[in-house]
Amino acid sequence: xEHIIKNGIVYDPxxxxxxxxxxxxxxxxxxxxxxxxxxxxxxxxxxxxxxxxVDPHTHxxxxxxxxxxxxxxxxxxxxxxxxxxxxxxxSGFSVPSTFMTxxxxxxxxxxxAMEAAMPPLLARHTHEEFHDTPIIDHAAYPLFGxxxxxxxxxxxxxxxxxxxxxxxxxxxxxxxxxxxxxxAGTEAWAWGGNVHGIDDPAPYFDVTGAExxxxxxxxxxxxxxxxxxxxxxxxxxxxxxYETTLKSFDIPKGIKANPTTGSRDxxxxxxxxxxxxxxxxxxxxxxxxxxxxADYVNKNDHIVxxxxxxxxxxxxxxxxxxxxxxxxxxLNGLKWANCDVELETGSGVVxxxxxxxxxxxxxxxxxxxxxxxxxNDPEKICLTTDSPNAGPFTRYPRVMxxxxxxxxxxxxxxxxxxxxxxxxxxxxxxxxxxxFYEIAQISRATPATVLGLSDTKGHLGVGADADIAIYAFNxxxxxxxxxxxxxxxxxxxxxxxLKDGEIVVKDGEVVNIGMPGRTYWVNSVYDxxxxxxxxxxxxxxxxxxxxxxFANYAVQDEYLPRSTPVDGVIL
Amino acid sequence: xxxxxxxPKEQPLVPLEANNVTPDMFAGKSLDEIKNLGIWNGNRQDxxxxxxxxxxxxxxxxSEIKIIIDGDAHNTxxxxxxxxxxxxxxxxxxxxxxxxxxxxxxxxVEGNAASWPGQNMxxxxxxxxxxAGDYVGSAYRGDWRGMSGGLITIHGNVGNEIxxxxxxxxxxxxxxxxIMPGVHMNGGLLIIEGNVVARVGGEMKGGTxxxxxxxxxxxxxxxxxxxxxxxxxxxxxxxxxxxxFKGDLATKGxxxxxxxxxxxxxxxxxx
Numbered sequence: 090x091e092h093i094i095k096n097g098i099v100y101d102p103x104x105x106x107x108x109x110x111x112x113x114x115x116x117x118x119x120x121x122x123x124x125x126x127x128x129x130x131x132x133x134x135x136x137x138x139x140x141x142x143v144d145p146h147t148h149x150x151x152x153x154x155x156x157x158x159x160x161x162x163x164x165x166x167x168x169x170x171x172x173x174x175x176x177x178x179x180s181g182f183s184v185p186s187t188f189m190t191x192x193x194x195x196x197x198x199x200x201x202a203m204e205a206a207m208p209p210l211l212a213r214h215t216h217e218e219f220h221d222t223p224i225i226d227h228a229a230y231p232l233f234g235x236x237x238x239x240x241x242x243x244x245x246x247x248x249x250x251x252x253x254x255x256x257x258x259x260x261x262x263x264x265x266x267x268x269x270x271x272x273a274g275t276e277a278w279a280w281g282g283n284v285h286g287i288d289d290p291a292p293y294f295d296v297t298g299a300e301x302x303x304x305x306x307x308x309x310x311x312x313x314x315x316x317x318x319x320x321x322x323x324x325x326x327x328x329x330x331y332e333t334t335l336k337s338f339d340i341p342k343g344i345k346a347n348p349t350t351g352s353r354d355x356x357x358x359x360x361x362x363x364x365x366x367x368x369x370x371x372x373x374x375x376x377x378x379x380x381x382x383a384d385y386v387n388k389n390d391h392i393v394x395x396x397x398x399x400x401x402x403x404x405x406x407x408x409x410x411x412x413x414x415x416x417x418x419x420l421n422g423l424k425w426a427n428c429d430v431e432l433e434t435g436s437g438v439v440x441x442x443x444x445x446x447x448x449x450x451x452x453x454x455x456x457x458x459x460x461x462x463x464x465n466d467p468e469k470i471c472l473t474t475d476s477p478n479a480g481p482f483t484r485y486p487r488v489m490x491x492x493x494x495x496x497x498x499x500x501x502x503x504x505x506x507x508x509x510x511x512x513x514x515x516x517x518x519x520x521x522x523x524x525f526y527e528i529a530q531i532s533r534a535t536p537a538t539v540l541g542l543s544d545t546k547g548h549l550g551v552g553a554d555a556d557i558a559i560y561a562f563n564x565x566x567x568x569x570x571x572x573x574x575x576x577x578x579x580x581x582x583x584x585x586x587l588k589d590g591e592i593v594v595k596d597g598e599v600v601n602i603g604m605p606g607r608t609y610w611v612n613s614v615y616d617x618x619x620x621x622x623x624x625x626x627x628x629x630x631x632x633x634x635x636x637x638x639f640a641n642y643a644v645q646d647e648y649l650p651r652s653t654p655v656d657g658v659i660l
Numbered sequence: 661x662x663x664x665x666x667x668p669k670e671q672p673l674v675p676l677e678a679n680n681v682t683p684d685m686f687a688g689k690s691l692d693e694i695k696n697l698g699i700w701n702g703n704r705q706d707x708x709x710x711x712x713x714x715x716x717x718x719x720x721x722x723s724e725i726k727i728i729i730d731g732d733a734h735n736t737x738x739x740x741x742x743x744x745x746x747x748x749x750x751x752x753x754x755x756x757x758x759x760x761x762x763x764x765x766x767x768x769v770e771g772n773a774a775s776w777p778g779q780n781m782x783x784x785x786x787x788x789x790x791x792a793g794d795y796v797g798s799a800y801r802g803d804w805r806g807m808s809g810g811l812i813t814i815h816g817n818v819g820n821e822i823x824x825x826x827x828x829x830x831x832x833x834x835x836x837x838x839i840m841p842g843v844h845m846n847g848g849l850l851i852i853e854g855n856v857v858a859r860v861g862g863e864m865k866g867g868t869x870x871x872x873x874x875x876x877x878x879x880x881x882x883x884x885x886x887x888x889x890x891x892x893x894x895x896x897x898x899x900x901x902x903x904x905f906k907g908d909l910a911t912k913g914x915x916x917x918x919x920x921x922x923x924x925x926x927x928x929x930x931x
Contacts (some may be wrong), residue, residue, distance in 0.1 A: 163803035422912070423804060 090115045091124040094557065098564055100525045101140060102467075102534040102546035107526045108564060113138060115555040116398050118590040122551055131592075135549070135563040136584055138443055139189040139555030140549050142485070145536035146319070146360050146395050147476040148407055149190045150204045150222060150229065151215035152399060153436040156426045157184040157405045157477070161440060164405060170318060176599060183404040183477040191223035191606070192599045193483055195621030198558025198583040201537075201546055201606075202482070204229040205319065205360065205475075206270060206409045207432040208234070210637070212262035216553070216608065216648040224593055226546075226556075226653075229610035230319055231262045232409050234269035237432040238627065240294035243304040252308045253620045254627070256613040256657065259312075261643040263610040264656075266316040267309050270409040271323050272301035274575030275435045283412035286333050287323055287340070298323045301342055306341035306356055312613045313349035313658035315541025317358040317393070322365045325413045331378035334365040335385055347658050349613075351541025357391075358539055361397025361475040363457040372449060375455045377514035383463035386470070393539045395471035398457035398488045400480025401506070403442045408478065411435035432634055443480065451507035455516035461492055462519040467530035471539070485532070486580035492523040494573035502567040521571055522565025541655065542609070547619045555590035560581050605650040661747070664694065664716035664729045666708075668752070671735040674702040674710055675755060679738040683746025683765060686718050693716060698737045713734075722746045723765070729754075732771070740767045743784070756793070759786040762810065775819065781829065783810040791816035794838075797831050798824035807831070807848065823850045826867055830894065842869045845916060849887035864908050864916035868893050871920045872900065878928035882907035882918060891919060903929045 092115040114124040148154050158165065168182035171187055179189030207215045208231035215229050233255065239483055240250040255267060273291035274284040278494060280292045287299040302320060309318045317451060322337045324330035341357045359365075366382045369375035373637070386394055402432045411427060415438020418425035426438040443450035455612050457479070464470045472489070476482035491497055502510055502517055511517045523531075537547020545554045562579035569576045582597025591603040614620065631639040646652060664686060675716035677700035686694055686895075695709035708714065712729075719725050732752030733739065740748045741757060744764040753771035760779040768787045768891055769777075775793035778786045780800055792814045797804035798821060806825030817835035824840075826848040845864040854872035860893035870893065882905035889901045902919035920928060 160802065162801040163799075168801055424802075 090348035090592065092126035092131055092555075092592075093124050093128045094138060094559065097136050097338060097559060099138045099549065100529040102526055102530045103538070103543060104550045106549070109515045111302045112525070113549055113557065115228040115557070115587065115590045118555055120549055120553045120555050124351055124482055124626040131559070131585060133559050135565070137299065137525060137562055137564065138206040138549070139198065139558050139560070140533045140537075140553070141586065141588065142194075142198050142532050143540070143542070143547050144194070144199055144202040144473065144482065144535040145471050145540055145643070146205040146473045147589075148205060148478070149202060149204050149220035150187065151207055151344050152211040153206070153232050153407045153409070153428065153438055154184060154218070156428065157188065157281055157407050157438045160426050160438060161405055164440070166400035174533050175602065175643065182380040182530050183402070185480045186386045187218050187221040188223060191225050191602070195224040195586055195588065195594050195599055196582055196597055197483070197485060197580065197616040198587050198594075199225065199482075199485070200556035200558075200586065201226040201542075203265070205228060205542070206268060206436075207231050207264060208264065208409070208436070209258055209262045209264070210430050210635075210642070211266065212644045213648060216263060216644055217358050219606070219608060220648070220650060221491070224588055224604065224606060225600070226607040226609065228264070228265035230266045230268035230269055231264035232434040233258075233267050233305055235434050236276070237294070237630070239293060239305070240273075240276065240296050240301065244294050247493075248304060248307055249619060250623060251304055252311045252615040253623045254310050255305075256312050256615040256623060257610045257620050257627075259657075261611060261654075263608060263644045263649060265609055265611055266314060267305050268319045268321075269302060269305055270321040270434070271325065271413065274298065274323055275409055275411050278411040278415070278435055279429055282297055282384055284323060287336050291338055298337070301583050302337060302340045302600065305346045306344050310344055311345050311658070312357065312615055314578075314611055314613065315348050315351045315559050315655050315657070316373065317346070317353060317355050317539060318339070319358045319360060321360050321410065325364045325408075325410055325417070326367075328367045328369040328371055328375040331366050331368055331382055334359075334362065334382060336516035338385055338392055340391070342389065344391070348541050351538070351659055352543055353541050355393045355539055357392045361473065361478065362394040362460060363397045363399065363453060363479065364475075366456055366460065375449070375452070375513065377452065377459060379456045379459035380463055380515060380613065383460055383522055386464050387466070393471065393535065394460070395473040395475075396460050397475035397479045398461070399443050399453040400474055400484040400487060401443050401445045401450060401454055402480045402484065403440070404477045404480055405438065406441045406478045407436065407438045409434045409436045411437045413437070414439050417441065423519050423561040431636060432630065435470065445501075445506040448507045448509035451510040452513040453505060455510035455514040458491060458498065458516050460516055461523075461531075462516070462521045467527045468535050468538070470531055471536045472531040472556075483581075484631060486577045487488055489523075489532070489580055490569070490573045490577040492569070493528065493569040495520045495522050495574060496570055525564060525569070555587050557585075557587040559585040607651045609653050609655055610649075610660070611657050614659045616660055627657070661726045662717045662719040662724055663726050663728060663737045664714065664718060665730050666714055667714040668729065668733050668736070669711055669713065671733065671783060672701055672711065673735075676701055676736040677738050678736050680708065681727060681729075681739050681748070682743035683722035683727060683748070684742070684744055685723040686727065689718055691716070691718065700892075707873055717897065721894050725743065734771075740765075743767070753790070758788075759784070762786065768909045770830075772816065777814075778807060778810070778812045779808045779903040781807045781812065785813075785831075787815075788814045789815045792818045792838065794819035794821055795824060795828060796822040796833070799821065804844070817854065823848070826850065836873065842867065850899070860920075861908055861916055861918050863911045865911055865914045866916050868917045869919070870898055870902070871918070871925075873891040873921065874924040875928055876910070878920070879910075881910035883909060884930050887922060888919070
């Protein structure tokens with residue numbers, strides 16, 4: 090099938106195209122130079138064209154997401170979608186069912202989304218849910234930061250063994266990156282505690298968060314992984330945590346990026362930094378330290394962050410940061426689910442209402458925006474809401490509109506949020522407005538690059554996957570700053586979305602689910618001989634401690650309808 | 661008042677969901693339009709006239725409309741769901757969710773109601789002359805924000821977990837109650853004139869429960885405050901002498917009140 094998309098206004102930062110009128114040709118799922126006269130013509134006159142969106146950090150599949158669905162029938166009731174031709178029904182506002190997740194990402198023009206926390210033991214469940222999440226390409230990030238084997242090998246100071254285990258685990262779970270959540274803290278939670286800061290050791294293993302971050306950051310480059318270590322810092326959500334955040338950011342500095350695939354040059358991806366940019370000592374004297382955090386990012390080139398923008402919705406928080414969820418439950422008194430994942434990690438789920446009438450959520454909303462507006466280089470920042478933790482991914486269009494319209498933000502500050510947004514943060518003094526080019530950077534180019542997928546994702550150059558979003562907003566006649574309502578609507582319901590060269594969305598509705606999404610996973614073998622030895626050690630631990638048989642642990646190829654390995658080092 | 665009479669034909673085996681049967685939906689519609697309103701029968705939508713004969717006359721103003729269901733609707737759910745004004749009078753039984761999420765107006769059921777009558781009710785009046793099932797005036801599954809206003813009166817007996825997560829409004833049960841009335845209650849007034857099996861006000865944080873009958877088993881998490889006569893609650897004097905308790909102290913920050921009639925409840929008072 091061939092398409093030619095005519096007369097659209099193209100924003101494609103990876104190819105330095107900033108609002109040019111340009112035809113895009115598509116053939117056999119790829120972007121090509123030219124097509125035959127038989128090609129289907131899509132008229133994009135007066136419309137914006139961007140590459141398909143890439144979400145580098147979201148929670149859409151696996152055990153804790155499903156726990157969120159199960160403990161929140163009232164969230165399902167709030168948002169129900171009936172079945173229609175070719176589509177399943179579904180429900181859920183903050184934790185939509187799998188099919189609805191795929192449809193809703195596609196409707197916004199997003200074609201790739203990464204599940205940011207996969208307990209290795211529950212990898213099969215995660216891939217099963219991917220199987221039922223249509224349209225979008227995806228990958229899952231296995232959790233390493235509180236894993237017994239990792240902590241043991243790091244305690245022994247043996248980076249080779251750590252690397253061999255990590256490469257084996259990535260292949261066994263069909264995982265994509267080294268995800269670290271509250272390193273040492275979730276293990277401490279298994280003992281009923283938490284760690285405070287990066288120098289507080291995990292019980293028994295006696296390794297600190299700092300040692301885990303440092304060790305895994307080195308391992309990441311020893312393995313030549315496409316993505317950087319993906320770090321959820323210690324002390325999430327605590328007033329005064331920005332010091333921990335800045336210290337954590339500094340740990341991998343000096344390590345050299347060494348990706349086998351892709352063109353990543355950063356060695357640290359720090360996630361939902363909004364939750365890690367707080368000053369003060371308690372919730373009364375709490376203030377934003379986003380300017381200091383943004384300043385660090387501006388001055389250092391080894392780091393990319395995503396924001397975790399609060400959207401002021403009633404949502405469901407879910408994270409492998411088990412102790413944090415307990416704190417949250419103690420704070421808001423709402424229901425709480427707590428999970429322990431044997432030798433690997435833990436998690437918690439708690440509903441949360443970010444009300445614009447309440448002081449703290451309003452300040453959190455403003456802190457997220459401060460990060461967006463104060464980090465100067467859009468190659469260092471990605472758009473996320475840590476969906477659904479700070480708000481559901483369906484609000485990305487609204488976040489984009491806040492960034493593009495100072496007027497919208499002023500209206501929020503004057504009419505919709507508590508005065509703490511102004512009093513505790515500098516957001517009211519920031520009048521920067523993002524351009525469409527910058528929006529395409531933070532939602533397409535930057536995530537694709539730091540994920541190591543920018544050969545085929547996040548751009549519209551020849552050879553890229555034909556994942557394309559077309560929005561009915563005309564930058565030549567409409568001003569996003571003034572017409573932010575129309576902008577949000579246009580970004581919420583794309584005019585057209587192509588996935589792998591097939592039209593999957595038309596006029597804001599999913600019309601075709603196309604092929605199953607790709608599952609990206611990292612194929613890396615650090616040292617085959619050492620790996621065999623490690624697997625022997627792992628098997629012994631399985632017999633002793635795990636609830637499943639070793640042979641039932643690894644995810645078989647059959648789980649991946651469209652397996653797409655990405656190479657790391659193969660030694 | 662314009663009356664619209666819905667006469668049920670034989671109730672199908674697969675339940676009906678009549679959330680369109682409200683004065684708000686009928687307002688401004690001709691009789692034919694009302695006949696053509698949708699009604700869910702399982703996962704299929706049919707016309708209202710397939711299951712009900714429709715007669716009478718509508719009005720533009722919902723508060724001027726009285727809907728009479730002239731017969732048994734025991735397998736019809738969601739009658740009057742979300743209504744804001746007007747009146748519904750049912751001459752027989754109804755199924756689940758009658759008056760769920762209602763905000764105003766009045767519903768009277770002459771027969772029995774199944775579970776969830778007045779779920780998440782915000783205002784108006786719901787009266788059931790017969791018995792009702794479980795979860796009278798409760799929150800939706802999983803929700804922690806239940807009935808917030810209005811008045812529910814059940815003349816017969818009811819089941820378990822009524823007034824769960826109640827926030828406001830008033831509920832009067834003339835008959836007996838099974839276990840856990842007012843569980844997780846946060847506000848409002850629940851008056852039970854009959855007996856209760858057990859666990860009144862479990863994990864309640866606020867609101868008031870009055871039991872004029874006998875509570876078989878009472879929870880340990882309540883602090884005894886002594887005997888009070890003719891207490892004035894929500895602007896209303898409740899006659900009689902009551903053992904007064906505060907709780908449920910098993911929950912942090914609790915300040916709910918339970919009044920249990922002195923007569924018959926000596927076994928739950930500490931002295």
